Amino acid sequence: MWEHAAALAWWARAQAGDIWTPYCVDRDAGNALLWAVRYCNDKYWPEMDNGTLRIDTCDGGSMVWAVAAEVERGVWNCHVDRHALSAGLILVCACKGRRTCVPHAKFLFHSLDQRFCDSEDTRRAKWFADRTAQPTAFWFEHAQSGEDLAFGAEEAVKWGVVHEVVDA
Secondary structure (H helix, E strand, O other): OHHHHHHHHHHHHHOOOEEEOOOEEOHHHHHHHHHHHHHHHHHHHHHOOOOEEEEEEOEEOOHHHHHHHHHHHOOOEEEEEEEEEOHHHHHHHHOOOOEEEOOOOEEEEOOOOOOOOHHHHHHHHHHHHOOOOOOHHHHHHHHHOOOOEEEEHHHHHHOOOOOEEOOO
16 A cells, blocks of 8 residues: 555656666665556546656566556656666666666676576677667676676766756
């Protein structure tokens, strides 16, 4: 029941056109975000143009993939206000509409723990390649490097993660 109440609160803010993502897309906050995006996809956005996810997210868990799938069901724009680290980067890439960020935005792509198999790296690399201007090999190499890939706004535009850098 709390998910529905939280989603309605976020949906009320979304009527102005924006949903702010939580700083950590996991557990309760991730669930509420999932419900809010789902509610907007089903009840609100079909009657108007795209909504915007305002992203300043530094962390998350497996919940982010459910949110990303729901974001992809609609046509969402996104704007990175500060951070799109880890889960935030996944949400950015899930948006099918216009993707923007501020000049000082920070992005982070995690390499996977080497105990995972290559098929997980391949699947994730293909997911990112399908949503950016970089090929699967680029994302696969970074997934297997053992080091996280941190980058800024210029690289985000160059690599097709965002479309343009704008002032707040």
